[in-house]
Amino acid sequence: MSKVLLVTGGSRGIGAATAKMANAAGYAVAINYQSDKAAAEAAAQGLKNAIIVQGDVSKPEDVARMFDETEAALGKVTHVFNSAGVTGKSSRLVDAPLEVIRQTIDINLMGAIYVSREAVKRMSTRLGGKGGVIVHVSSAAVVIGSPGEYVWYAASKGGVESLTFGLSKEVVDEGIRVNAVVPGMVETEIHARSSGDAARVERIRPSIPMKRIGKPEEIASVAMFLLGDESSYMTGATVRVSGGR
Ligand code: NAP
Numbered sequence: 161m162s163k164v165l166l167v168t169g170g171s172r173g174i175g176a177a178t179a180k181m182a183n184a185a186g187y188a189v190a191i192n193y194q195s196d197k198a199a200a201e202a203a204a205q206g207l208k209n210a211i212i213v214q215g216d217v218s219k220p221e222d223v224a225r226m227f228d229e230t231e232a233a234l235g236k237v238t239h240v241f242n243s244a245g246v247t248g249k250s251s252r253l254v255d256a257p258l259e260v261i262r263q264t265i266d267i268n269l270m271g272a273i274y275v276s277r278e279a280v281k282r283m284s285t286r287l288g289g290k291g292g293v294i295v296h297v298s299s300a301a302v303v304i305g306s307p308g309e310y311v312w313y314a315a316s317k318g319g320v321e322s323l324t325f326g327l328s329k330e331v332v333d334e335g336i337r338v339n340a341v342v343p344g345m346v347e348t349e350i351h352a353r354s355s356g357d358a359a360r361v362e363r364i365r366p367s368i369p370m371k372r373i374g375k376p377e378e379i380a381s382v383a384m385f386l387l388g389d390e391s392s393y394m395t396g397a398t399v400r401v402s403g404g405r
Pocket of ligand 1: 171174175192194217218244245246342343344347348351353
């Protein structure tokens with residue numbers, strides 16, 4: 161069966177690195193983005209059997225359309241890497257606008273739920289599908305909690321881990337594996353663009369046991385392992401990739 165990977169938030173950072181690595185390994189790839197089409201086009205440049213798909217993961221109708229467009233262009237989705245995420249502007253909880261908190265939960269947690277639900281509908285052998293693999297992106301923030309920065313983001317990713325644990329058991333007999341990669345601090349634009357605190361990276365670096373920031377490719381290589389048959393006995397696992405943090 162040919163491998164078709166839908167990467168939510170595939171236009172930048174960890175998603176883009178995973179799309180590129182997967183494509184080099186033979187996966188057809190659909191690169192989802194929300195607003196930055198130029199970034200999505202850049203991520204798809206040079207890839208074979210790759211498309212870009214606009215869609216907001218916090219909208220269930222967009223998520224269904226993303227799967228439809230991918231299937232129309234590349235065939236049945238067999239793998240999903242759910243990387244779309246935001247932190248919201250960094251602040252203490254009491255100072256954060258409710259809209260920022262709600263949007264973060266909507267994208268990170270509701271988005272992961274919508275994407276999982278749509279994937280199961282199409283992959284479940286019980287529903288006529290051929291099985292598949294879902295890999296979510298959590299965060300080391302789940303256990304650190306991100307005080308003073310974005311505790312709502314940490315909470316949203318805690319939800320993603322619970323989703324991973326529960327759904328993996330729910331669909332284990334339906335040919336679907338569900339796992340999550342759990343990155344520590346990674347060099348992407350999320351810090352400047354989403355949290356609005358680009359200096360955060362250098363501030364936190366000394367507290368990382370390896371004393372350096374991870375590269376998107378160092379998360380992508382673990383995502384590839386979780387997507388691939390090499391991890392065939394793994395489901396419901398959360399794999400921390402954090403330089404020891
Ligand atoms: P990034 O470089 O900022 O990329 C974020 C991606 O998500 C972009 O492709 C963006 O596309 C997309 N996106 C944002 N909102 C979306 C929405 N509503 N619908 C669809 N796509 C949306 O971020 P990154 O650092 O690679 O982060 C990827 C994942 O890793 C996130 O879930 C993040 O929470 C997690 N993570 C990152 C780090 C880190 O240090 N970088 C650490 C732990 C976990 P547009 O620009 O078009 O909106």
